[in-house]
Amino acid sequence: MRKIKHSILILLILLCFCGLSHSLCAAEQFELHVLDVGQGQSVFIESDNHFMLIDGGGREASSFVVSYLKQQGVEKLDCAAVSHYDEDHMAGMIGVLKVFPCDILLVPTYEGSGELYQSLATAALSNGCVIMHGETGMEFPVGNADSEIIGPVRTDYSSDNDMSLCFKICFGDRKCLICGDAEQTSERDIVSEGVDLAADVYVVNHHGSSTSSTEGFVDAVSPSYAVISCGRDNSYGHPTMEVLQRLQNHGADIYRTDEQGTVIVYSDGQSMWFDEEPSNNGSGGTTFVSLDMEDVENNSPVSRLVPAPTESVQYVCNRSTGKFHYPNCESVNQMNEANRLNTNLDRDELIAEGYEPCGNCNP
Numbered sequence: 001m002r003k004i005k006h007s008i009l010i011l012l013i014l015l016c017f018c019g020l021s022h023s024l025c026a027a028e029q030f031e032l033h034v035l036d037v038g039q040g041q042s043v044f045i046e047s048d049n050h051f052m053l054i055d056g057g058g059r060e061a062s063s064f065v066v067s068y069l070k071q072q073g074v075e076k077l078d079c080a081a082v083s084h085y086d087e088d089h090m091a092g093m094i095g096v097l098k099v100f101p102c103d104i105l106l107v108p109t110y111e112g113s114g115e116l117y118q119s120l121a122t123a124a125l126s127n128g129c130v131i132m133h134g135e136t137g138m139e140f141p142v143g144n145a146d147s148e149i150i151g152p153v154r155t156d157y158s159s160d161n162d163m164s165l166c167f168k169i170c171f172g173d174r175k176c177l178i179c180g181d182a183e184q185t186s187e188r189d190i191v192s193e194g195v196d197l198a199a200d201v202y203v204v205n206h207h208g209s210s211t212s213s214t215e216g217f218v219d220a221v222s223p224s225y226a227v228i229s230c231g232r233d234n235s236y237g238h239p240t241m242e243v244l245q246r247l248q249n250h251g252a253d254i255y256r257t258d259e260q261g262t263v264i265v266y267s268d269g270q271s272m273w274f275d276e277e278p279s280n281n282g283s284g285g286t287t288f289v290s291l292d293m294e295d296v297e298n299n300s301p302v303s304r305l306v307p308a309p310t311e312s313v314q315y316v317c318n319r320s321t322g323k324f325h326y327p328n329c330e331s332v333n334q335m336n337e338a339n340r341l342n343t344n345l346d347r348d349e350l351i352a353e354g355y356e357p358c359g360n361c362n363p
């Protein structure tokens, strides 16, 4: 009798242990990375060792995106997508598809043309990708997450931004929305079609341009978090103050790649958390052109490229040309003070920030 009790006890302990280890293994995680590709967009999604990449940023971002995916342990993409054929979304994908095999490459409903598109198609086909025109209603699993195309709801827009494929990614109870460069016309149609747009994370349309994120659209999405992908001091003035304000009026915490670099959001299907604090006090693109010390103090957190005191400077960046120099480079003397940015970031960090080494002083 005692022996039986003993066995039951051991059995119970074993059961508890198995149950515990099972629940530990089953603790699934979802990650969405909005990559710092400068002016452009690239969104990487991971669930249960399955991977999706929506857009690859522009030409200059290509090698960064490739090495980022390698760092994340990607060997193959389940799904790659190009929201529309603009350079700042498509060009970086070419390099990615040269390196990583993928099951499917989703492209918008209209036909691509030109050299850039040909390179994309060639890279995809030579790496085993099936190229498919994405259509509203299509669903693709990414591990334990689901990716669904919910827009565009029409296929005859004259602007290719409005033709952007719009993805809703669901993981457990949490949802993320990524619609490329969709602008007001497409947004309005999606809303009036009654598409369920509600999402926790909204990757802001068209880099925060004032031609997108219309009131009706933002209202329908009603995001808790908004992530804006745009280049630092971009010439388009993205994001606009108007859009930042609208997002904040809807209670969204704002994250920006131009100020914070790559932004990562994690979820267990219930909670969501970021790898950093939001950038809610950032300013709009138009007023960001002449960043000086005062702006830096008022913006928290700002780009890691905060000015360094002159005596300890490693490099000097030219905010206008995007080049960086040794402090003793001839070009530094000729540099317009307004464009000059002293920094103590190292070479790799500056390159990751989108700066290029000067061809004369070769830093």
Ligand SMILES: [Zn+2]
Pocket: 040, 041, 086, 088, 089, 181, 206, 207
């Ligand atoms: Zn774009």
Ligand SMILES: [Zn+2]
Pocket: 084, 086, 160, 161, 181
């Ligand atoms: Zn575009």
